[in-house]
Amino acid sequence: MKNNNFIKNVLFTAVLSAAVTGCDFASAPKDEIHSDGKTMGTFFSITVVGDYPGGQKGLDRDAEEVLHKINKDISTFDKDSVLSKFNRSKSTEPFPITQDMADVIIESLRVGNDLNGATDITVGPLVNLWGFGPKKVNRDGNPPTLEEINLAKANTGLDKIHVTIGKDSAYLQKDNPDIYIDLATVGEGYGADKLAELLDRKGVQNYMVSVAGAIRTKGVNNRGKDWVIAIEDPSNEHAVGRNVIVPVCTKGQAISTAGSYRNYIAGKDGKTFSHIIDPSTGRPVEHGTVSVTVVGPSALWTDAVDTGLMVKGGEAALKYANERNIAIYVVTRNANDDGFETHYSRAMHRYLECE
Template sequence: MHSVVKTWLAFGLAFFLTGCGQETVQSKPEIHITGSTMGTYYSIKVADNVISDPAKFQAEVDLLLERVNDQMSTYRPDSELSRFNQHRSSTPVVVSRDTARVVTEAIHLGRESRGALDVTVGPLVNLWGFGPDARPTKIPSEELLTQTRQKTGLGNLHVITSVDADTLRKDIPDLYVDLSAIAKGFGVDKVAEYLESMGSRNYLVEIGGELRINGVNGKGHPWRVAIEKPTANASSVQEVIVAGDNGIATSGEYRNYYEMDGQRFSHTIDPMTGKPIQHRMVSVTVVHPSCMTADGLATVFMVLGPEKSLAYAKERGLAIFVITKTADGFEEAYSDAFKQYLLRK
């Protein structure tokens, strides 16, 4: 029995399919374990003969994911990240190599996207009622919005690495870092790295809809992943992909929103305006060798919207699949780099 560790709220927007295709003669049994972490679930399938004791393996996975929580959860007051957020001066705070690695990638993606990903927008998320605070009873005023934005800014966050220690530093005392847009993908990568250190080459790791897949399943076929149709009802499939040896992250805004004064407010905040996004894109799926990077990029694209996202992906050779809401239903589009992964080309 695994207790739910309430840290990051996650929505699983992609899920894997098994049993597709004809069985081969050389079928192998798959080790399958499930549990809870980061406010959601995890599911791991291994189609190698590297795990002799599944219970011991699961205990090691739980320990690994607990360590990520202890490093980067904002729901744990004594985590590394929480201690940094509570720190009120510009003196550096020592953190683990993992935390420094994730923050470094978040800053890199933020700069590359010209601010579309900003892990310091927590105060704005709270202001709009998508954090621990209650939803506002009225739309925040421009004055309050301006005051809140003064507490944010990726340029106020710094990572200093050295042989002796890795540290984080902030320029303003109110800076608050939330890594929920990227840390879940990092957790997936950590489990995948652990499996590979054991000699596994055929596995699927999922945490709340973010995945890392490698090799083949127990039937000898490549893993197939379904992209969920963006509806509020029970899960249904929009497309099925065979993504090779990669990480997969999907972000969507069609479940976590509210309406007030005739307006719809998404949980995705545009750091450049300080307000919820206002475009037609409802889901984006990213395929990338790093699930951490795919996770961060999925947020970048949800902020940019469909047209800018596809242009950004084309310029950088990124594999993305976009679903937009239209008057007639849903419309899908994808970058050239993504086409190779579609089961139905």
Template sequence: MNTMKSIAYLFIALLLTGCFPSNDLEKREILLQGITMGTVAYHIKYVADPKGSVDIDKQSVDMHQGVEAILKQLNQDMSTWIPDSELSKFNSATTLEPVEISEGLRRVVAESIRLGHLSGGKLDVTVGPLVNLWGFGPESRPEKQPTDEEITQAKARVGIDHLTLVENKMSKAIPELYVDLSTIAKGYAVDLVAEYLEQQGFNDYLVEIGGELRAKGFKHTGELWVVAIEKPISEERAVQQYIVPKDNAVATSGDYRKYFEENGQRFSHIIDPHTGKPIDHKLVSATVIHPSSMTADGLSTALMLMGEQKALAFAEQNELAAYLIIKTDDGFIEQSTVKFMQYLK
């Protein structure tokens, strides 16, 4: 899966809150981990109770197989790196006729279109031609930055209004439309795994895939899950802020790890569909807390595209729990919405 979003990882904090301690010391915290979407790591923690006849070790093997099956199917539905995936076939087809799509792809496309309109077109899953042009897609990076003419030509093939979804049928208004769901698919993967855990009877968990996460309930000790937002620096890994998301998802977008430099100029992997160029402002990290990881994933990218002032205004207007980190000549400053304050540790 094309990880167009910056890998702005949320560290699972080692320091945990000391509230609601559990007296049931027999509960165990199970860790499942692996690789998905080509190179994206996932870490899943859930709390199991050994009471009864359940073999927890065997159960964890079955759970891991279930998770792997879910993630494999998601890749086959939405990857732009797999030539025969459902989305790749849609992108390569030149027909303008509606195509019936799977339920998973429908859910993600529907939310992508909704967030695209909500953000005034800033979040645009059809921006793929521009992403590829700047060398952040499946194609290799060009030896030099694109010309204005090349950007104009690519922009002609971009636009969320060219993509239509009616019930479970998707169509495009121009044959060259290219849909890339990487700004929202990792979040959807988190939601799918969380839903699977709950279906299996586990309601205390933390699911993290490529930096996007969703938590519910408590650790095996009865303590709340605590995570940390990373400091937006490329030289080392450090914590900027600890948060307690409670029963919510957390997604962070940033431009400080995935970029290239040419002639002393830095080019971010986050491409503004309106300008056709990498973003160029002082907002370096945007975090959103929301019940849905898919929605948080898309919104965090939308905020990054808007820049510091418009992002904060948008987040307040839409009552989002958002946290922004802005680079200044003297370091970083933090801004957060009123709704975000309740999650600060």
């Protein structure tokens, strides 16, 4: 699972330039309004094609209000957030949460159960144990012991938390006093969705929103073309610039990527440990899959699915996606470990056909 306050530090996703996508330079581009900054321990960016009520200042103000509310609900780095207070509580009685927070947790549980626990928002104790969470652990390159891993695993499990929703109330309950929820798995996607909801309410017809690697698009870019997102070539991980392995036309869908090659801890023996933790073993994944990109109806959903499929590994991920008609793109190390191979599900094909 992912490490800090919604940072995945995975494959870089970005809007491709017109030179890459083959846009028509003869047509004059429409005006754009931009808003960007830091949030959730990472960065956000909003591009609006055309007008926004209140202009630049209005967009900045409204975006900040949306993101501030999200942080106050589900940040593990804000000690006063609702989630932080829940995590500190040793009570097993129902704990009051916001309706929005309940929606995030319910969707996370639904996806996690469908993935047989590969996406697990209770994996926080293991994330912290390996040194990727807000509770930093300095092990001088030494991995946790088996005993430490087993102790942390005893405090994880999707079946150990419960959500109750009433007409005007929502509650979260833990079976074990030491349960610790980490919504970093889905936070970026949730943030992108809420920003997209804001733009929809304001009547914006053409936009792109990104919170780190989670992206939402609608309509067209400033040249009247489909938004095109780049998946980074992982062989370029140490270079200053970033190369594109494939362009993806989102066609109004959400897209997010989980990957293992940019955020890791180096052990004393030279072995690296990925920040993607397998809840079933309590250890970082060790297979050759370096990234999984998912396209779907909401960034919250793609963010939850991509991590679980990254845990499963490329072969299992493709099987899962093809059985459910899910669009995914997988990058794996080749058998000689000197290059990469790419594979994608049947449903992904339409998003690789860019005009």
